[in-house]
Amino acid sequence: SAPSSTTNGTSDTSTGPVQTAGASLDPNAKGPAPTDPKAKKGGTLTISYATSPSSMDPSAQFYQDSGAIMTRLTMRSLTAFVNRGGKQVLVPDLATDLGQVSSDKLTWTFKLKSGIKYSDGSTMKAADIAYAVKRSFAFTATGPTYQVDYLKGGDKYLGPFKSGDTFAGIEAPDDSTVVFHLAKPWETLPYFTTFTQVSPIPQAKDTKDETYGDKALATGPYMIKSFTQGSELTLVKNPNWDPATDAARTQYLDGYDFKFGTDTIKTQQGILASTGDYGTTLDWDPVDASFADQIGSGGPKAKQFVSGPSSCTITVNMDTRKIPLAVRKALAVAYPYDDLYTASGLTSLSGRPAHTLIPPQIPGWLDYTVPGLTGQGPGDPVKAKAMLAAAGYGPDKPFEIKNYYTNDDPSNIAQTVNQIRKKKLEAAGFKVTDKGVAGKDRRKLIADPNGDYNIGQSPGGWCFDWPSADSIFPPTVSSTQLTSGGTNWGDLQDPKIDAELARIQKLSIAEQGPEWGKFDQWLMTNYLPVLPWYWDRSNILFGTKVHNVINDDNHGSPILDSIWVDQ
Amino acid sequence: MFIYIARRIALGVSVLLVTLVVTFLIFFAGPADPAQSLCAENRCPAVKLEQIRTSMGLDRPISVQFAEYFQGLFVGRDITDGGNVNHCSAPCLGYSFHNHLQVSDEVFRRFPTTVALALLAMVVFLGVGVSLGVVAATRRGSAFDRTLVGVSQVFGAIPYIVVALLFALYFTVLYPILPQTHPFSDGFGPWIVGLIAPAIVLGLVTSTAYVRYTRAQMVDTLAQDYVRTARSKGISGRSVIYKHGLRAALSPVLTILGLDMAGLLSGTLITEQIFSVDGLGKLAITALIQTDDLPIIMGTVLLGCVIVVALNIVVDIAYSFVDPRVRLS
Amino acid sequence: MTLGSSAVAAETLEVGVDPELSDAAESSRRHGRTPGQIAWDRLKVDKVAIVCAVIVVFFILIAVLAPLLVKLEGETLNAFHPELINRRNTLPTIGTTAQHWFGVEPRTGRDLFALWAYGAQPSLTIGFLAAVSSTVVGIVMGLLAGYLGGIVDRVISWVIDFFLSLPYLLFVFALVPIVQNRVGGGRILTAEETSSLRFWVLLIILILFGWIGLARLIRGEVFSLREREFVQAAKVIGVPTRQILVKEILPNLVGPIIVSASIAVPGYIAAEATLSFLGAGLVEPTPSWGRTISVASGGNFSAYPLHLWPPVLGVALLVLALSLLGESIRDAFDPTTRR
Amino acid sequence: MSTSPEAVDDATDDATDDATDALKPDDVVVDTVVHQAPRDVANAPKLLEVEHLVKHFAVREVRGLSMLRSSVKAVDDISFVVREGESLGLVGESGCGKSTTSRLITRLEDPTSGAIRFRGQDMALMKEKELRPLRREVQMIFQDPYSSLNPRQTVGTILRTPLDVHGLAKGREKARTKELLELVGLNPEHINRYPSEFSGGQRQRIGIARALAVEPRLIIADEPVSALDVSIQAQVMNLLARLREELNLSFLFIAHDLGVIRHFCDSIAVMYLGKIVEKGWKRDIYSAPQHPYTQALLSAAPDINVVRGVPPRERIRLKGDPPSPIDPPSGCRFRTRCWKAQDICAKVEPPLELKESSGLDQVIACHFPEVKTSLVAEVS
Amino acid sequence: MSTGTSPSGASIRDRVGSAGDVVLKVEDLSVRFASDEGPVNAVQNLSYEARLGRTLAVVGESGSGKSVSSMTLLGLHNPKRTTITGSITLDGTELVGASEETMRGLRSSSVAMVFQDPQSSLHPFFKVGKQIAEAYRAHHHVSAAVANTRAVEMLERVGIPNPARRAKQYPHEFSGGMRQRAMIALGLVNDPKLLVADEPTTALDVTVQAQILDLIKDLQQEFGSAVILITHDLAVVAEVADDILVMYAGRAVEKGLAKHVLSQPNHPYTMGLLESVPSASEEVQELRAIRGAPPSLVYLPSGCSFHPRCDYQDQVPGERCVTELPELRILPNGRQIRCHLVDPERVLSQETSR
Ligand SMILES: Nc1ncnc2c1ncn2[C@@H]1O[C@H](COP(=O)(O)OP(=O)(O)OP(=O)(O)O)[C@@H](O)[C@H]1O
Numbered sequence A: 001s002a003p004s005s006t007t008n009g010t011s012d013t014s015t016g017p018v019q020t021a022g023a024s025l026d027p028n029a030k031g032p033a034p035t036d037p038k039a040k041k042g043g044t045l046t047i048s049y050a051t052s053p054s055s056m057d058p059s060a061q062f063y064q065d066s067g068a069i070m071t072r073l074t075m076r077s078l079t080a081f082v083n084r085g086g087k088q089v090l091v092p093d094l095a096t097d098l099g100q101v102s103s104d105k106l107t108w109t110f111k112l113k114s115g116i117k118y119s120d121g122s123t124m125k126a127a128d129i130a131y132a133v134k135r136s137f138a139f140t141a142t143g144p145t146y147q148v149d150y151l152k153g154g155d156k157y158l159g160p161f162k163s164g165d166t167f168a169g170i171e172a173p174d175d176s177t178v179v180f181h182l183a184k185p186w187e188t189l190p191y192f193t194t195f196t197q198v199s200p201i202p203q204a205k206d207t208k209d210e211t212y213g214d215k216a217l218a219t220g221p222y223m224i225k226s227f228t229q230g231s232e233l234t235l236v237k238n239p240n241w242d243p244a245t246d247a248a249r250t251q252y253l254d255g256y257d258f259k260f261g262t263d264t265i266k267t268q269q270g271i272l273a274s275t276g277d278y279g280t281t282l283d284w285d286p287v288d289a290s291f292a293d294q295i296g297s298g299g300p301k302a303k304q305f306v307s308g309p310s311s312c313t314i315t316v317n318m319d320t321r322k323i324p325l326a327v328r329k330a331l332a333v334a335y336p337y338d339d340l341y342t343a344s345g346l347t348s349l350s351g352r353p354a355h356t357l358i359p360p361q362i363p364g365w366l367d368y369t370v371p372g373l374t375g376q377g378p379g380d381p382v383k384a385k386a387m388l389a390a391a392g393y394g395p396d397k398p399f400e401i402k403n404y405y406t407n408d409d410p411s412n413i414a415q416t417v418n419q420i421r422k423k424k425l426e427a428a429g430f431k432v433t434d435k436g437v438a439g440k441d442r443r444k445l446i447a448d449p450n451g452d453y454n455i456g457q458s459p460g461g462w463c464f465d466w467p468s469a470d471s472i473f474p475p476t477v478s479s480t481q482l483t484s485g486g487t488n489w490g491d492l493q494d495p496k497i498d499a500e501l502a503r504i505q506k507l508s509i510a511e512q513g514p515e516w517g518k519f520d521q522w523l524m525t526n527y528l529p530v531l532p533w534y535w536d537r538s539n540i541l542f543g544t545k546v547h548n549v550i551n552d553d554n555h556g557s558p559i560l561d562s563i564w565v566d567q
Numbered sequence B: 001m002f003i004y005i006a007r008r009i010a011l012g013v014s015v016l017l018v019t020l021v022v023t024f025l026i027f028f029a030g031p032a033d034p035a036q037s038l039c040a041e042n043r044c045p046a047v048k049l050e051q052i053r054t055s056m057g058l059d060r061p062i063s064v065q066f067a068e069y070f071q072g073l074f075v076g077r078d079i080t081d082g083g084n085v086n087h088c089s090a091p092c093l094g095y096s097f098h099n100h101l102q103v104s105d106e107v108f109r110r111f112p113t114t115v116a117l118a119l120l121a122m123v124v125f126l127g128v129g130v131s132l133g134v135v136a137a138t139r140r141g142s143a144f145d146r147t148l149v150g151v152s153q154v155f156g157a158i159p160y161i162v163v164a165l166l167f168a169l170y171f172t173v174l175y176p177i178l179p180q181t182h183p184f185s186d187g188f189g190p191w192i193v194g195l196i197a198p199a200i201v202l203g204l205v206t207s208t209a210y211v212r213y214t215r216a217q218m219v220d221t222l223a224q225d226y227v228r229t230a231r232s233k234g235i236s237g238r239s240v241i242y243k244h245g246l247r248a249a250l251s252p253v254l255t256i257l258g259l260d261m262a263g264l265l266s267g268t269l270i271t272e273q274i275f276s277v278d279g280l281g282k283l284a285i286t287a288l289i290q291t292d293d294l295p296i297i298m299g300t301v302l303l304g305c306v307i308v309v310a311l312n313i314v315v316d317i318a319y320s321f322v323d324p325r326v327r328l329s
Numbered sequence C: 001m002t003l004g005s006s007a008v009a010a011e012t013l014e015v016g017v018d019p020e021l022s023d024a025a026e027s028s029r030r031h032g033r034t035p036g037q038i039a040w041d042r043l044k045v046d047k048v049a050i051v052c053a054v055i056v057v058f059f060i061l062i063a064v065l066a067p068l069l070v071k072l073e074g075e076t077l078n079a080f081h082p083e084l085i086n087r088r089n090t091l092p093t094i095g096t097t098a099q100h101w102f103g104v105e106p107r108t109g110r111d112l113f114a115l116w117a118y119g120a121q122p123s124l125t126i127g128f129l130a131a132v133s134s135t136v137v138g139i140v141m142g143l144l145a146g147y148l149g150g151i152v153d154r155v156i157s158w159v160i161d162f163f164l165s166l167p168y169l170l171f172v173f174a175l176v177p178i179v180q181n182r183v184g185g186g187r188i189l190t191a192e193e194t195s196s197l198r199f200w201v202l203l204i205i206l207i208l209f210g211w212i213g214l215a216r217l218i219r220g221e222v223f224s225l226r227e228r229e230f231v232q233a234a235k236v237i238g239v240p241t242r243q244i245l246v247k248e249i250l251p252n253l254v255g256p257i258i259v260s261a262s263i264a265v266p267g268y269i270a271a272e273a274t275l276s277f278l279g280a281g282l283v284e285p286t287p288s289w290g291r292t293i294s295v296a297s298g299g300n301f302s303a304y305p306l307h308l309w310p311p312v313l314g315v316a317l318l319v320l321a322l323s324l325l326g327e328s329i330r331d332a333f334d335p336t337t338r339r
Numbered sequence D: 001m002s003t004s005p006e007a008v009d010d011a012t013d014d015a016t017d018d019a020t021d022a023l024k025p026d027d028v029v030v031d032t033v034v035h036q037a038p039r040d041v042a043n044a045p046k047l048l049e050v051e052h053l054v055k056h057f058a059v060r061e062v063r064g065l066s067m068l069r070s071s072v073k074a075v076d077d078i079s080f081v082v083r084e085g086e087s088l089g090l091v092g093e094s095g096c097g098k099s100t101t102s103r104l105i106t107r108l109e110d111p112t113s114g115a116i117r118f119r120g121q122d123m124a125l126m127k128e129k130e131l132r133p134l135r136r137e138v139q140m141i142f143q144d145p146y147s148s149l150n151p152r153q154t155v156g157t158i159l160r161t162p163l164d165v166h167g168l169a170k171g172r173e174k175a176r177t178k179e180l181l182e183l184v185g186l187n188p189e190h191i192n193r194y195p196s197e198f199s200g201g202q203r204q205r206i207g208i209a210r211a212l213a214v215e216p217r218l219i220i221a222d223e224p225v226s227a228l229d230v231s232i233q234a235q236v237m238n239l240l241a242r243l244r245e246e247l248n249l250s251f252l253f254i255a256h257d258l259g260v261i262r263h264f265c266d267s268i269a270v271m272y273l274g275k276i277v278e279k280g281w282k283r284d285i286y287s288a289p290q291h292p293y294t295q296a297l298l299s300a301a302p303d304i305n306v307v308r309g310v311p312p313r314e315r316i317r318l319k320g321d322p323p324s325p326i327d328p329p330s331g332c333r334f335r336t337r338c339w340k341a342q343d344i345c346a347k348v349e350p351p352l353e354l355k356e357s358s359g360l361d362q363v364i365a366c367h368f369p370e371v372k373t374s375l376v377a378e379v380s
Numbered sequence E: 001m002s003t004g005t006s007p008s009g010a011s012i013r014d015r016v017g018s019a020g021d022v023v024l025k026v027e028d029l030s031v032r033f034a035s036d037e038g039p040v041n042a043v044q045n046l047s048y049e050a051r052l053g054r055t056l057a058v059v060g061e062s063g064s065g066k067s068v069s070s071m072t073l074l075g076l077h078n079p080k081r082t083t084i085t086g087s088i089t090l091d092g093t094e095l096v097g098a099s100e101e102t103m104r105g106l107r108s109s110s111v112a113m114v115f116q117d118p119q120s121s122l123h124p125f126f127k128v129g130k131q132i133a134e135a136y137r138a139h140h141h142v143s144a145a146v147a148n149t150r151a152v153e154m155l156e157r158v159g160i161p162n163p164a165r166r167a168k169q170y171p172h173e174f175s176g177g178m179r180q181r182a183m184i185a186l187g188l189v190n191d192p193k194l195l196v197a198d199e200p201t202t203a204l205d206v207t208v209q210a211q212i213l214d215l216i217k218d219l220q221q222e223f224g225s226a227v228i229l230i231t232h233d234l235a236v237v238a239e240v241a242d243d244i245l246v247m248y249a250g251r252a253v254e255k256g257l258a259k260h261v262l263s264q265p266n267h268p269y270t271m272g273l274l275e276s277v278p279s280a281s282e283e284v285q286e287l288r289a290i291r292g293a294p295p296s297l298v299y300l301p302s303g304c305s306f307h308p309r310c311d312y313q314d315q316v317p318g319e320r321c322v323t324e325l326p327e328l329r330i331l332p333n334g335r336q337i338r339c340h341l342v343d344p345e346r347v348l349s350q351e352t353s354r
């Protein structure tokens, strides 16, 4: 999944104690959510963000920023995550439980709580959720596509505007029941139901395009007062939110003021100095490395900084069709992880070296090591050269590495990273052909499976959408991506892998965990489609008047509703 | 006078029309692919891309697209996005599929900010530049004069971006003696107050040129025969300098001002970027760098052009008020 | 003159050497000198001009001798030194040292002096090359419009108005990738190819937008010059038009042309820096001051001031020196400041 | 006298041309030149004939809300003849079209209609190429000694240009330029100096030398001394007179100073608002002007001799300024300022004709001419 | 000319003093400018006086210091770059060294100036009436309306038709002659005792020049003020001046009644000037021009400044002309000249009759 609104990103992983899947579900949680006795009420929090969500439409959202805003503040879904002592727990939200699955595992039924009201005072109905799910099919260009893969008839359905209201994948037999009909078993559906795509939308209020988001009816504790794309979002309290029905959210602040498109460095300097409004400002863009001494552990401003895993593993993608396994292994040895990491402006605040594809906070994570794949170190050109020679490549017949890189990045990072990589790989005996293109063009070029490259195609990493590896591997290594004209990790198209994926997905949520861990090791040992590089971390920097900032390890963002401020 | 303005406007319109065609060709026939940026971040299969392109109407011949755009400008047109048909009334600058907004709404919302920034900056640089220039001219050769000219030279030589960055950092962030910027939606007061800091830095840096120019002009004017005549009337020295001297010195300054309009707009572009001002420049840069949002780019360039042309006409008319000789020609 | 057969006649006919030009006066004047030479004489004694010229020459030397200087420092351009970077904050572990005169670049450890010295090359080259080319274009356009008048003038004037109405920064910004695409034949280029192509694209675009001012100026000057009686005299004598333009009119424009060109150079240097800041300028691996400024100011520039300030000072000093030099040149050519 | 270009091209050897001879320094007759020597210009062959010459400038004029295209009738149907050796003076108020006339004859301006015949050849419609040989014959001296010399060229270059253009004095250009400088009374060693190093009077001499370089027959002098100081003015006048005498030049001499005109010219044409209103021999015009405008002009000229006991003249003071040449008065153009104007003056334009009744020799365009003799007293 | 409607019309006749009184006394005035080349001695040891009702003509070639000396009367030189010595008494007030405040009070009200080029001397951006009214208001506490009425009245007085409409026009809408009239109106609006007219007609046509000269004469008679007329045109002097002061290279070389000086010059330079001018009423065979050109004021010739151009040095014994600066002396016939010639009148008249 996509980590942030624009840049192909860098964020999230946790090193906390690994949860078992079972422990992270609490089907019996009831509202109201416990409130912190130290919490102060009132005030406004300013949140600054360098990029801007292109809309606040719940059907189209797939990003960390807008996701954090909607799931925590304005939009309730069937289920939700809560943070309990640093652990993420899945609880029922609009639903009364975490869903009932039929014995053939193809039908999921959710019962809704009664008396849930929209911000305009009208009552929510089950049909609104069914409509919202159908509606999400119209926005798959920008939103997630799990519903397309799993819901019955999802591969044909194009949403209510084009394909009409009839869709076999979901129904609302009465006002308080929502039933999902699946094309194949989907053990982790209750995780998917936390998505805003499952937040109710009354069909009558739909504007039929993303402008719905500007005035979307809220079910959460806050509602949109105004949204100006590219610059600002203002949230105020939702008077029709009933805490008693909500086990996941609290309402401390009077409102939130989101500023988009701000200058990160300037904001971070302001927050560190906490002058004026910066005292109550929070910024969750990656912190500039030069501030690390101030905010790192033991630093004078350490109290203004919270960090935690985000959901992403950053990788270096290789085209397995064009690079033989032996060369891929040599590449893994030659790759200058550390130099590139530092050249990218990354520090220990930004991530941790990764040696597996699954990040450690996912249940079932297997802590294995494939020799040479540590995600760190300066690279070993001598050894790599020897490996290449063994594979039949030498100075007279060098192996050619081709890659695209962004050449219009004003911070120059992509260009210097490319330079360093080129030098280091050449030192190991590779021939490197680097092609500079504008960032926006690169995105297109590296998404073309037939493009003229052999490393660095998309995805350059993966962020899980829910804490189970079935939101990691099926989308990244199954052959479906390549079949539909896209790219995946290693540009893999292997029936053995597909079969293994299918096998694991059929298991129950608790059983899947360890199996994914083994799959990870198997994949890396036998295929080596990508080089794991680092597990991204979220950075949250805030003014001295901001309190109770907690990182959401599943999303790599602050849990917005739990924050309070001094006035 | 009327004829003069009419001719000026006709010239402006011809420039705008050509700009329209040229920008359309440059952007729509250029290498940009707006569909790509609409596609989900990491991967976008070709099929999906083609779908998006079709839904945006980008698959049709460029002439058809232009005809449609042109028509939209004058009579409006309908645009389909998602399940919706939006009517975009004239002057329709197109529809941003990226922001799901009509471009006209988007650019007109930011228009006041950019114009206000430009005008405030103009107030600053004319105020500072002209008054310092006059003082320097009247004390020609004094230490004050030399210091002022020197400082303005040095100030003008430092790359603007660095000056603006330092200014923004020190005066609005670390020692916030000047207020932060606010979008228009926060209300008029905070909005306009927020523009003070960027206007000051843009104005001050621009003023360096005006200090020197006004000074030179003023020195020239004060040597004119009619200034001597004014002095021979026995009126006060202030009156001679400000009423007779400055008035005449101003008209060449105005000419330069007219020529500077495009430069001023470019200045706001960078300033908006650095101060995070929610104006046209920022919109355009985002559209250019990040999203390839062609209709937005077109809209901002056209509107930018309109601003320059309009301000130019205003300056010309102002010029004719300053200099009565122009009124007849 | 050998007419002096009669003193009376000589007087009546006013033949003889004018007392005004008698030898005493002669020595105080500069005879047989072109205005250019006179301007040169004046510049030679203008202290500001000399200091500025020294500064400009200094930077030109830096640019030309960059390879040598960097070798002297014991470095190479674009050599990465990750070992000099503190991985905790990506800042260099060293300041100025004997090995790295200006320290090293944060994140990558490249030698900043090398980047600075080599960075002077494109700044100066673009500055001077663009100034020369746009000056030539401006002269030609201005001469044609001003002297031929009529339809030619109207067309050129319109084009000038057109360019003046364009929000040029936006345009330049949008044009860079397009021109690059066209010039590059649509191919995808390697870093080296891109960077050299960008150089030319930048140059072309700066010239495209740079000739306007001078053309306007020249046009106006030619308008008044062609009414001057010496031009009319040339016509009456039967001097062909081309010769009038080149021999009679052009030499009278040398002053404004030199002034305009000398003011254009710092303008282009600043423009390169600005465009690079916005991401439409030069690219890796070509170092340029504009790019270094852009990179350094993109982060927390107070953390390692050595990164930002040398190129800022370079640009500022060069721009200042060139502008002051331009002003001195203008004064030197200005007949009204002549004694 | 033959001045065919070929003859001059090999002027190094014994030229047959009087002018060329005269320009050789050794041959310059250095003696007190007797100016204004009676001469028989009346019967000399015609050198320049101007017939019905018209020049209208198209101008745009704003009237209220509309833009009119109208024309400045700068020169409106004038005819005159300059004979070999004659100096014709052209006087009139500012803006009456004197300079335009000179620019038409030198073809700096294209005439709207009419003929300009030089030795019978009509040059009014000639192309620049055809004109070039004639350019040698007709030269111009300009008013402003500062703007008439290219400040970026040395005197040598300035004087060489005409030689090069017409291929004169091949091989001895430098010597020739020196000769020219000597001819106008300048030190030939100053050949490498720039115009800025000369005083106004000297510059005017350089301008004269440049005109003489091509050995012209006719010189159009547009206010050649107006910009000069009194004492310098006299020097230049003397120079012109001497050259005229020595080289037998013809002049169209434009001036607004009636003293200068009287001093230099044989015949005089008085212009008013694009038209010639009176034309005749100098003696007649000064002693017996007939046109009211000529009379007003003469009586307005301040005269130094009033202090020398010359009886006070009758004073005629014109009211107002001349009307705009864009929209000249109907009929007689002078009628708006004329004290004699009657109805007919507004209706019928008086032709330029000889008034037999006066017994005098000048042509006048007036319905009510009257000879006035008391305007200028003869001192001598 | 009607003065009936003028609010201040009465004052014109109320002026103190009568014709012939000395209003201005200039004594031993020297003006020196600093320049790159060295000090410019624009005016040296100049003395003269101007009397009510009389016209003093100051003549001389370009650069002889005519304008500089007259600008000194209004204190218009930049004090930083100018050294002024000597004395100027205007109606009892010493002007040399007077404060800017004093000078401002005198300008226009006691001494007014009409400049040479009316085109450049009127402010192009202000209406003519306003420019005149401004001068009036600078010295009278009256409302704008009153001052305006006064301006219109002045325009009428200098013979501008339809003055009320003209007052509302800009200078560029005036013809050259009308501009000069407006300048004169501006000069006279405060009824000064002394009017300095610096080449008021040089830029004008003969017919217009005649009108303006007549006007100045008429107004002088009516206002009774003293007029200093600066010109290089001796014919103009002959027509209008009572007294004459001939300047050469910053010094007075001859002073006297205009009538006498012009009909019988006593200084070779004056004589040269007279002989240089071709007259409309006289057919001369040849002009007897003065040789050479006026000297540079920085490098003045030694002795008599005129000696390099003078034809009569041989009449003066020894090298006196070259070595000794002649004093301005009074001749037996009452004229003042700066010349070593013992009997100039005889020498020069011989020459003329030659
Ligand atoms: N190029 C032109 N376009 C329009 N009008 C012109 C042009 N040249 C001259 N005129 C007009 O033609 C008329 C005659 O001008 P011209 O210069 O011949 O007058 P002049 O007699 O030489 O006057 P002066 O004594 O001032 O030199 C004037 O009204 C002038 O404004």
Ligand SMILES: Nc1ncnc2c1ncn2[C@@H]1O[C@H](COP(=O)(O)OP(=O)(O)OP(=O)(O)O)[C@@H](O)[C@H]1O
Residues within 6 Å of the ligand: E033, E034, E035, E040, E042, E060, E061, E062, E063, E064, E065, E066, E067, E068, E069, E232, E297
């Ligand atoms: N401000 C000044 N600084 C230096 N020199 C000056 C200044 N003003 C006048 N001069 C010089 O003083 C001399 C006398 O000038 P002035 O203007 O009085 O001459 P003029 O007799 O009025 O001549 P014209 O007839 O040309 O008006 C000139 O040589 C002039 O260059």
Ligand SMILES: [Mg+2]
Residues within 6 Å of the ligand: D098, D099, D100, D222
């Ligand atoms: Mg003329």
Ligand SMILES: [Mg+2]
Residues within 6 Å of the ligand: E066, E067, E068, E198
């Ligand atoms: Mg003067």
